[in-house]
Amino acid sequence: MSSFSMLLAGLGNPGPKYAATRHNFGFLLVDALREKLEGRASAGLAPVSAAKGKGDMWQARPVANKPAWLLLKPMTFMNLSGDAVAPVLRFYKMQPDQLLVIHDELDLPLGRMKMKFGGGNAGHNGLKSIAERLGTNDFHRLRLGVGRPLVGETADYVLSPFTAEELPTVSKILDAALKALVTFARFGSERATEQVNSFRIAS
Numbered sequence: 001m002s003s004f005s006m007l008l009a010g011l012g013n014p015g016p017k018y019a020a021t022r023h024n025f026g027f028l029l030v031d032a033l034r035e036k037l038e039g040r041a042s043a044g045l046a047p048v049s050a051a052k053g054k055g056d057m058w059q060a061r062p063v064a065n066k067p068a069w070l071l072l073k074p075m076t077f078m079n080l081s082g083d084a085v086a087p088v089l090r091f092y093k094m095q096p097d098q099l100l101v102i103h104d105e106l107d108l109p110l111g112r113m114k115m116k117f118g119g120g121n122a123g124h125n126g127l128k129s130i131a132e133r134l135g136t137n138d139f140h141r142l143r144l145g146v147g148r149p150l151v152g153e154t155a156d157y158v159l160s161p162f163t164a165e166e167l168p169t170v171s172k173i174l175d176a177a178l179k180a181l182v183t184f185a186r187f188g189s190e191r192a193t194e195q196v197n198s199f200r201i202a203s
Contacts, residue, residue, distance in 0.1 A: 004059065004092055005067035008033075008181070009085050010102040011126040013159075014075045022146040023078060023158040025170075026102035026126075029144070030071050032174045033181060034058060044068060051091035054084035062185035069185065081126040082133030089134070099139040100184070101130060102177075104158060108145025111169050113177060115142050115196040117189065140189060142180070142196065144173060172201055 012018065012027030019027075037043035042064035050057040055074045062069060070092065074084030089099060097117070103126055108114060118138045121127040131137045149157035162170050176199050184192035 003068065004070045004094065005098065006069045006185070007072060007085070007088060007092070007094055007099050008069050008102070009072045009074065009081070009088075009099065009130075011078060011081050011104075012073065013077050014073075018159065020161040021159050022104050022162060025104040025144040025146065027073050028170070029102050029142075029174055029177050029181075030073050032178055033062070033071060034060070036178055037062070050084065051087040052084075054087065057088070062182050066185050078129075079125045080129055082129035082131070085130050086133035096134050096136050096139045099130075099134075100142060101127065101139060102142045102144065103127060104146045105143035106146060106148050106154065106158070108143060109147040110145050110166055111173065111201040112145040113143060113173060113180075113196050113199060114145075115140065115180070115189070115193040117141075142177065144177065169201060 008030065010026030010030035012024035018024050034045060037045045037060050043060050045058055045060040048057045048059050048070065050072065054076050055072045058071045059068050060071055070088065072084065072088060074081045076083045085099065089096065103124055107122060117140050120137065121131060146158065148154065180192050180196045183195050
């Protein structure tokens, strides 16, 4: 049995070129969680070697008196996310239902987020790669809305940075998502899902 209760995998692409892009929303949330827990002794935040060396990884306790989580940023590029996620689950003897994947979501507008367990991949190549490597879709997802482009190609849109006008909304979403992760760690997925799915940014 694993000493970690969850693997939190925030999806994105490595390198400064992609750092602030919509496709890296998952990376942004993992970084925000690390920043929140840094310097908090009870969190036990510390780097960990990712299995097969295909990601940046840390151990941490989002809630002081609860089991530790693994925080993972795959460094394989989005389309091969499963090559980083699957080996970590296997190495630590964790099950797919102990995985929470954070990713950008075209089918939700910026300012909305959804949490769900299982289901399809809606054309998201990161999710597709993970499902293929695990042999199942039965894992948790935290979908952070980015909306669809009004003009132009979807691929160009997700690989472009958030605009200056969007950044305040991005910040609010990250704050709300962090609170939801703490709820997940403290009370489980059902309570966190209710919190996430009822979230609205006040106009």
